[in-house]
Structure formats: C-alpha cells, structure tokens
Amino acid sequence: MGTTISPFVDRAEGEIIVQRSGSAEHQILSWVGLDYTDGVEHGFASAQETGPHIIYLDFVRKVDLQVSYGARIQVCNAADNDGNAAGYLTFVY
Numbered sequence: 001m002g003t004t005i006s007p008f009v010d011r012a013e014g015e016i017i018v019q020r021s022g023s024a025e026h027q028i029l030s031w032v033g034l035d036y037t038d039g040v041e042h043g044f045a046s047a048q049e050t051g052p053h054i055i056y057l058d059f060v061r062k063v064d065l066q067v068s069y070g071a072r073i074q075v076c077n078a079a080d081n082d083g084n085a086a087g088y089l090t091f092v093y
Helices: none
Strands: 002-005 013-022 027-035 039-046 053-056 063-068 072-077 086-089
Touching: 013 053, 027 053, 039 053
Parallel strands: none
Antiparallel strands: 002 013, 002 086, 013 027, 027 039, 053 063, 063 072
C-alpha cells in the first residue's frame, strides 16, 4: 500500500501486489492493483530495467512508484519547485 502526503490537495492512495519470478539470471517483476488516478494497474518488467511505471501515489501524477534495477521498486518524486510531496510505502508479507 502506498500514500502521498503533501501540502496541496493532490493526496491519493494506491495498493498493489508485486511478485518476483524467473531464474536468477532473468528475474521479472509483475504487479496488479488499484491506482487512485487510473484505476486498475497491471504489468510486468524485467528486473534489469529501471523506470517502468507501476502506480502513481498522488492525484496529479508526480509521485510515481517504479521498477528499479535488481528486482527492486523505487519512489520517484517529479514534483516541481512549487511544492514538495512525500511517498510512503507499507509492505505486508
């Protein structure tokens, strides 16, 4: 589950299930879930890629959860200088 806290009204939430699969040489991340802005999100990406979009954590699409190299995920904050936003993730195992 992820959420955004910002000083503006662009707060939102999202929830996804992420699964890592494949061999040690070629890992795949796949996901399915709900994004406040776009609704149902699903997809997959090679773990050797960096940057594929998973879900947005805010209403104006500035805080993006993305695939990161090595079967990881990252929070990318593309907010301009007009304001700061923070993305928070909660992992449930």
